[in-house]
Amino acid sequence: MSEETHDKVAVIGGGVSGLASAHYLARQGWQVDLYEASDRLGGRMAISHLNGQEICLGGKNIGYQYKEFRQFLEYYGPAKYEYFGLNSARLSNGKILPFNSENRTKQRLTLLRSATPADLWKLRSALKAVKAERKNGDVLGPYFKTLGKNRSKTITDYFSPKFSKSLARALTVRMNGAEPDEIALENFGTHLHMLQDEYEQLKSPISEILTAFKADQNIRTKLQTPVKALRRTNGFYAVTGLGFMSLYPKVILALPSYAAADLLSSDFSVFSETLRQARYFPVTVIVAKYKRPVFNAELRALTFPANSALSNIGAYGTKALNVVRYTFSGSASEALNSHVLTDDELLSIAEEQAAPYFNLTGNICQALKRKSWRRGLCAYTLNEANFREMLKAAQSNNPGLYVTGDFIKGASIENCFRAAKETVAFCLKTASIPPKDQTFQLVSRRGT
Ligand SMILES: Cc1cc2nc3c(=O)[nH]c(=O)nc-3n(C[C@H](O)[C@H](O)[C@H](O)COP(=O)(O)OP(=O)(O)OC[C@H]3O[C@@H](n4cnc5c(N)ncnc54)[C@H](O)[C@@H]3O)c2cc1C
Incomplete structure (x- = not known):
């Protein structure tokens, strides 16, 4: 026709x-x-259901600065939100370094431990640029364009290995499924803009x-x-x-x-x-509901180091501490992401990795949903x-x-x-x- x-x-x-x-x-x-x-x-966004409750296996966190998306939700809404924050602790030599938007002092301490003085100076200038001009939070923002052209190519070429492996990696693996040496410095403003926001998720x-x-x-x-x-x-x-x-x-x-x-x-x-x-990199997400809480109010998310296929684990919401979102992304996940593993096999890999830090031993998974994308996260x-x-x-x-x-x-x-x-x-x-x-x-x- x-x-x-x-x-x-x-x-x-x-x-x-x-x-x-x-x-x-x-x-x-x-x-x-x-x-x-x-x-x-x-x-x-990968809208799905877990035990009758609607969930998003993909994009779900909505920043306070998400003006356009919020207007859209309001237009067709009403939409109800619940606070999510930015809670993303990291593992360093087996130790948990908290990074919680509700606790700025701890955030600063974590930052000091993860960066050299030169990194801190560079980061401060970059954050200032992103705050001053919205365009700097976009791909090829003017501030980062100049940095990328005059000095170096990727995030690792500009920051120290210490900073690249820690905070920068936590951002790139989460946002792009990429390692910091796979992200052009000229696009780093997108990550810093995300870091400057705080997040909610839809309740309705x-x-x-x-x-x-x-x-x-x-x-x-x-x-x-x-x-x-x-x-x-x-x-x-x-x-x-x-x-x-x-x-x-x-x-x-x-x-x-x-x-x-x-x-x-x-x-x-x-x-x-x-x-x-x-470029788009692979990512797999499992959302699993447990019988008992897995997290506590202080620690709701954890990013794992580069050699771990499980890149991060987080609570689905601030109140849903028994609902876990496992994400496999980054270079160590690629072999695993390309294997055909059953949901249970994948879950047991994730649980084994996370068990030393969370209440998973003897905690029964009652239901799970999984979604894998061969090309899921955009790395520009x-x-x-x-x-x-x-x-x-x-x-x-x-x-x-x-x-x-x-x-x-x-x-x-x-x-x-x-x-x-x-x-x-x-x-x-x-x-x-x-x-x-x-x-x-x-x-x-x-x-x-
Ligand atoms: C795991 C994960 C977690 C994320 N978390 C967040 C988050 O918390 N907050 C946030 O802001 N962002 C997040 N993102 C990013 C955000 O979800 C994506 O950037 C966004 O959803 C991309 O939308 P899109 O419409 O550009 O592409 P897509 O969502 O891929 O949409 C493309 C659509 O086109 C359809 N399609 C493809 N080919 C054809 C064809 N030939 N004909 C017709 N239809 C076709 C597909 O079925 C699909 O529905 C996340 C992404 C992922 C993968």
Whole structure:
């Protein structure tokens, strides 16, 4: 079946970036067709259920600075939050070094033990830059761009091994599934911005928000509709899948860069090759519910050293101290992430690792959910300036075709929203049809 949709925009991908793109377009009065391959929205938030309770196996923590995402939740909401904090102790020579946003003194002491005076000076300047200018918290922020160009390439080239292995690693493994020597210094602002925020998580189910989103009059959500190919025909883009072909003047690919590259490979080879420069690393998450509390209020999370396949363990919430989230990421997890292990095998590896520090002995796991991504966490490129140039050229050679995702501004939910907002603004700037509503203001559905 073929359909011409002159007045519509196609958004491909129903993860956070696709939700954001469709929402911003819809608020401008545009009609949107949103294509999602799987049976649900949310992508790498990975919405699931554990013992009847809704959980997110992927992205879940919402910073106080997540302005765009919070507005989206409010628009389709109401949304209820609960405090989560930033609690991430580290192991150093078998000793626990606490890092808890509720206890600044302990945070400072931990920092002093993990860095040289030169590191502290560099870190102070970098944190100041991130605080002073929002752009410095993005991929290729101006402050870090200058550092990266004039001095060195990766985080390890700039900071001491002591700092790189400790605090920097805790950030890169968590955010990118990458070691600090796999992250370009020019992108370090994304990590520091994350460190400066404090976090909540949703108390009310996100599925309720997504149900309201699906009822949006301006958005036609097409679940279980994988797009197989994208072609250019007579000034339109042909979006093709099993049993359908629709033509659009504008298409936004709201996908991880490798998935966008796959779609573009046949007709847009340069664009496709450019997108392949961004790297994604594997990650596996297990959320397990135990009979008794595993954590205590002081210690709710722990990051393991580089030789451990289990990169971190954390409580699912400040109150759910019997629900554990195990994450396998970083280079030591790669062999394990590529093996086909059963849930129980993986859980026993995690428990063995964590047992010396937490109340796991004789504590029975009553239920678990697991999710593995071969390419789950975005680690950007090692030459962002060059990548940006090539991306800009590829986009201007293909008017009407846009990409957005976590490789644009940074690997967080909020950064997906911020990137999508910019992409939509750019898409509409070149629009041939005037939108119905010119205001582009995000007011709640209920008018509040
Ligand atoms: C384990 C983990 C924990 C995280 N924790 C946090 C956190 O606490 N806080 C935070 O801010 N961020 C976190 N993140 C990051 C955040 O979740 C991601 O950056 C964000 O969800 C990426 O969204 P996206 O829409 O760009 O990509 P995706 O979520 O990957 O969405 C892409 C969507 O496109 C669909 N798709 C793919 N190909 C096609 C096709 N051909 N046709 C149609 N549909 C297609 C996919 O099914 C998917 O739904 C975490 C990520 C992971 C993996």
